[in-house]
Amino acid sequence: MEFPFDVVAVLGERVSVVDQHLRPAGRRGPAHRGDLEQQLRTVIDELGKASAKAQGLPAPVTSAARMESNRHVLYILRDAEGRGSSKAAVIGFLKVGYKKLFLLDHSGAHNEAEPLCVLDFYVHESLQRHGYGRELFQHMLKSERMEPWRLAVDRPSEKLLAFLRKHYGLCHPIPQVNNFVIFEGFFSNRPAPQRRPPQKRPEEEIKPYSLPERDFLREEAEPPWPFNLTAGRAGGSPVRGSLRPFLAERGPRRPTGTDGADPIRTLNGGGEGERQRRASSLGRAGR
Numbered sequence: 001m002e003f004p005f006d007v008v009a010v011l012g013e014r015v016s017v018v019d020q021h022l023r024p025a026g027r028r029g030p031a032h033r034g035d036l037e038q039q040l041r042t043v044i045d046e047l048g049k050a051s052a053k054a055q056g057l058p059a060p061v062t063s064a065a066r067m068e069s070n071r072h073v074l075y076i077l078r079d080a081e082g083r084g085s086s087k088a089a090v091i092g093f094l095k096v097g098y099k100k101l102f103l104l105d106h107s108g109a110h111n112e113a114e115p116l117c118v119l120d121f122y123v124h125e126s127l128q129r130h131g132y133g134r135e136l137f138q139h140m141l142k143s144e145r146m147e148p149w150r151l152a153v154d155r156p157s158e159k160l161l162a163f164l165r166k167h168y169g170l171c172h173p174i175p176q177v178n179n180f181v182i183f184e185g186f187f188s189n190r191p192a193p194q195r196r197p198p199q200k201r202p203e204e205e206i207k208p209y210s211l212p213e214r215d216f217l218r219e220e221a222e223p224p225w226p227f228n229l230t231a232g233r234a235g236g237s238p239v240r241g242s243l244r245p246f247l248a249e250r251g252p253r254r255p256t257g258t259d260g261a262d263p264i265r266t267l268n269g270g271g272e273g274e275r276q277r278r279a280s281s282l283g284r285a286g287r
Ligand SMILES: CC(=O)SCCNC(=O)CCNC(=O)[C@H](O)C(C)(C)COP(=O)(O)OP(=O)(O)OC[C@H]1O[C@@H](n2cnc3c(N)ncnc32)[C@H](O)[C@@H]1OP(=O)(O)O
Pocket: 051, 054, 055, 118, 119, 120, 121, 122, 123, 124, 127, 128, 129, 130, 131, 132, 133, 134, 135, 153, 154, 155, 156, 157, 158, 159, 160, 162, 163, 164, 166
């Protein structure tokens, strides 16, 4: 994907990491340069549009404005300097972020968790199946100190499911009632690597509970059973402290709750009647 400006100056590194401040680490030159900031916004908006088009979505789930209002991280991969075009080109991007979710384990018990989620992923059509997606994904895993089986994926496309199967052996999804997909190993007790605890940040506005990234694309307002039975609607759900401190203090982050609680908390196992309702609910789940 080419732009009428030098993306090397805009993005800096080959894989640039962008957070809500829209200032890629490693970019050369002054930190605040209006033209570079505007160009970065253009790059993010165009990538978001291309990804939405590739996935057949009615609207982009990634834009500069949405980045500013969420604690997500974008990994943007660019071409080598001077290869093909003197201005270099953008190859693709991967967007991740932590979300509070209710997830079902193998036994059908509900677990409250806050996993790192894959929210949007795109490689330019002309460059797919050349290993660039894997390069981006590997960079993200290393940077976030994350194992692939600990990720939740927001409504993965068939291409992404094939990608995860091929590169990470993720082929046994655990059925969920929301649109997130998790895989075998998500609930395993394999110890996660030690992470530096995040620094405290002032309280910020609390986001709706378990709100999938793409929910704004749907008209459906009511969360699926059984989550519509808890304290009212999504915004009224219980919240465990402030949201995870994010990239202002960028550094390794723990997958655990900020209150030190177990990151995956079983809510209930359910009785027989509940299991039957859950089974029928699972049958209704869609993308
Ligand atoms: C949560 C979400 O973001 S869901 C949306 C995911 N994004 C999309 O579907 C947008 C369109 N697709 C893409 O942009 C890319 O194909 C990505 C991002 C999914 C993968 O990036 P790529 O650079 O193609 O991946 P990479 O080259 O590293 O790996 C290739 C593997 O990915 C999978 N894959 C990539 N393209 C396809 C395809 N057209 N059909 C089936 N599988 C595919 C395959 O497993 C492939 O291996 P193979 O060629 O041996 O069959």
